[in-house]
Amino acid sequence: MDHGLGTGIRVRSVSKSYGGKRVLDDVSFDIPAGTVTGLLGPNGSGKSTAMRSMLGLTIADAGSTTFDGVPYRDLAQPGRTVGALLDPGAHHPGRSVRDTLASAAILAGVPLERARELTGTLGLATAERRRFGALSLGMKQRVALALALLGRPRHLILDEPMNGLDIETADWLRETLVHHAHTTGGSVLVSTHLLQELQTFADRIVVLSEGAIRYSGDVNELTSGRNATVVAVDPDLMRRALTSRGIPFTTDADGSRFAVGVDPRSLSQICIADAIVIDELAEDRESISDLYRRLTRGQYHVEGDVLDLR
Numbered sequence: 001m002d003h004g005l006g007t008g009i010r011v012r013s014v015s016k017s018y019g020g021k022r023v024l025d026d027v028s029f030d031i032p033a034g035t036v037t038g039l040l041g042p043n044g045s046g047k048s049t050a051m052r053s054m055l056g057l058t059i060a061d062a063g064s065t066t067f068d069g070v071p072y073r074d075l076a077q078p079g080r081t082v083g084a085l086l087d088p089g090a091h092h093p094g095r096s097v098r099d100t101l102a103s104a105a106i107l108a109g110v111p112l113e114r115a116r117e118l119t120g121t122l123g124l125a126t127a128e129r130r131r132f133g134a135l136s137l138g139m140k141q142r143v144a145l146a147l148a149l150l151g152r153p154r155h156l157i158l159d160e161p162m163n164g165l166d167i168e169t170a171d172w173l174r175e176t177l178v179h180h181a182h183t184t185g186g187s188v189l190v191s192t193h194l195l196q197e198l199q200t201f202a203d204r205i206v207v208l209s210e211g212a213i214r215y216s217g218d219v220n221e222l223t224s225g226r227n228a229t230v231v232a233v234d235p236d237l238m239r240r241a242l243t244s245r246g247i248p249f250t251t252d253a254d255g256s257r258f259a260v261g262v263d264p265r266s267l268s269q270i271c272i273a274d275a276i277v278i279d280e281l282a283e284d285r286e287s288i289s290d291l292y293r294r295l296t297r298g299q300y301h302v303e304g305d306v307l308d309l310r
Contacts, residue, residue: 006068008033008187009155014053014063016046023049024060025211028243031155031187031204033068036177038198038219039191041208042296047191048086050208051157054189055084067155067187079108083153085161088144093133097124097143100132101150108151118146123169138164145173154186161190174201207250207295214295217248217261228264230271231257231280241274250295 009031016024052058054065101115207215232238248261
């Protein structure tokens, strides 16, 4: 496998509606090569739809996702390029753990020794003869993780991968994800609801609320430095100006008020350069908990390091 840095995963202008209801609204974000990115948002925010659309399991109405510049459908060896965990229970209930992993290995062109290696690493050795449908949630999660990691993929898309894992296995997984991203140049996307945990191993955070991106940027930028709050007369113009410069920002529910990851003076210079008319400009400091409360309009209550989804 080529371990050189690629472009990573890029999601561009993805929209999706069901029955006239917009589930994803012009969603764009990056998972740069060599980074772990956390995807956060309350129930119904569009996280699962976004992850499924990235893999072509849900067909978006508009937009695209590429892996090092290539759409998933055009990958020569998808199982060796992208590993995914979306639904740990979505496997044949009557098939044994051993046969489940062996079948996946054969389809992906992976040596059976790799399946045996993951069986031991993830504590599945004592359960390999058991039917998948008879496993506990935690054991199903381990099998799903083994399947995602089977082909030693460059990129990983994992939906709540820590669910049901014991402390030791969860620690191993966090260390594995960080090591993989930082040493091989892979891109890792992890959805989770554990704020403080995410801060310990993620490089970047993407926040989805009501189908729209509310924040996309480095974890450290959430609470560090002086930030600016601005109300733009033309929110779309402001959004384009910030995105083109790679400046992280969040918006409120109606999209007109921006919290921007630069100081007010720098932001005012951007507005002058791009002829952006503003109604208000001020300095802003907020905690990470305050940020999440604001971004999701109170759809969940933050208590300690756990997001209590309502």
